[in-house]
Amino acid sequence: MTIQWFPGHMAKAKREVSEKLKFVDIVFELVDARLPFSSRNPMLDQIIQQKPRLILLNKADLADPAQTTKWIDYFTSQDNQVLALTAKNDKSVKQIVPAAKKVLSDKLDREKARGIKPRAIRAMVLGIPNVGKSTLLNHLAGKKIATTGNKPGVTKGQQWIRFGNQLELLDTPGILWPKFEDPDIGQKLALSGAIKDDLLHLDDLALAELEFLRRFYPDQLKERYGLSEDDLFQELPDLLIEIARKRGFKDDYDRASEMLINELRSGKLGRYTLDRFEELAK
Ligand code: GDP
Structure with missing residues (x-):
């Protein structure tokens, strides 16, 4: 489905993400590995601010592995943690927890030093349409679904998906708008399937x-x-x-x-x- 993004939608999407950010330790930014630049939301840094982030280059099974390696090195050199992912693949998805722990290692070490019992990492999935957010959440939920129920202060109806005992994810992803000002980017998004054909x-x-x-x-x-x-x-x-x-x-x-x-x-x-x-x- 193609969503036309108008300023009102963007403000609402931004607000919803900001609300959810309060409840999580980390953001999983889902990006299409075939479009590591074009499939990122243009305002993400501004929206998530200092919240720790793990970049997941999803659909890595479809991307050119040589290019994926270069993009991973690039993101890493910019002080990001990044993982190539295939959301439908168990082995691939299992790498998320260790990578998230790495992003949060300082915080987790500090908590440990203060005698705080280790707890599950709370995360939310975020990205533009069609990068595989639902696929990842369904896959995680399908494993061992045990939603932990509403927690105080969490938006009504918001549930947590538990993955093992180390990760809890908000069950609805944050959906943000794609870059759409540059026609070349629009064309690439269309070729990947992120934007449907009726526009082009x-x-x-x-x-x-x-x-x-x-x-x-x-x-x-x-x-x-x-x-x-x-x-x-x-x-x-x-x-x-x-x-x-x-x-x-x-x-x-x-x-x-x-x-x-x-x-x-x-x-x-x-x-x-x-x-x-x-x-x-x-
Ligand atoms: P969302 O809009 O971000 O929630 O994206 P979806 O989860 O609906 O996925 C969009 C399309 O990409 C669907 O057809 C999925 O089957 C496909 N998809 C998602 N993740 C992967 C992946 O890792 N590899 C491949 N080959 N396809 C994927």
Whole structure:
């Protein structure tokens, strides 16, 4: 579902997150690993302020591992704790608690020194639409669901999901708006599936996809559609027609565009990262 964000919605989202922040020790900022720059909310620092944060590069199974490694090094060099994550995968999700403890190590050590009994870390999941917030929460809840009930002061209806005895998560994520001023970012969000198609022309998007794949993942593109090197370097609209014909779509440009976009989103074209570290990390 596409949500159109108006100033009123943004103010409300911000307020809701600020309310919840009071109850947690740490924020899990969920980001799409294919878009480590474009899928972050532009005002997050201002919204969460000094609250400790763990950046989770989710959908790491779909992203280019070489790019993910570079982005992790980059975020780490900026004093962030960051983890590549696949929200549906048990082994991956289990890494969250140790990483969160690392972020909070000073606080936990201080509490220990004061004789305070170790307690579960309280966290909230935060991010723009479609980065996998519900998937992660459902996965955690599905394990051993035992909501601890309303706690004093917590927004009515707010529940905690317990994960083992070391982590408690607010059961509703904070949903923030995506970056939308820059058309390039909008296009990348659309290619990842974060923004639905009705806002953009399918064929423009497919041409942008072909340009991207030809530049960064030419072998994946050739292999998927049986293209030669020469095929690859014709004009982009001709390349799209070539792919349409190879798929038996004749000259149906729209059908080919839709197919290309769906195949990229679902990972059929292989793993890819739209936000290139070399271009964006500064
Ligand atoms: P939300 O809007 O942030 O709550 O995002 P959802 O949890 O609804 O996830 C959006 C889409 O991404 C769904 O189709 C999920 O199945 C998919 N998804 C979420 N996490 C992962 C992941 O780690 N890997 C892959 N391949 N897909 C994921």
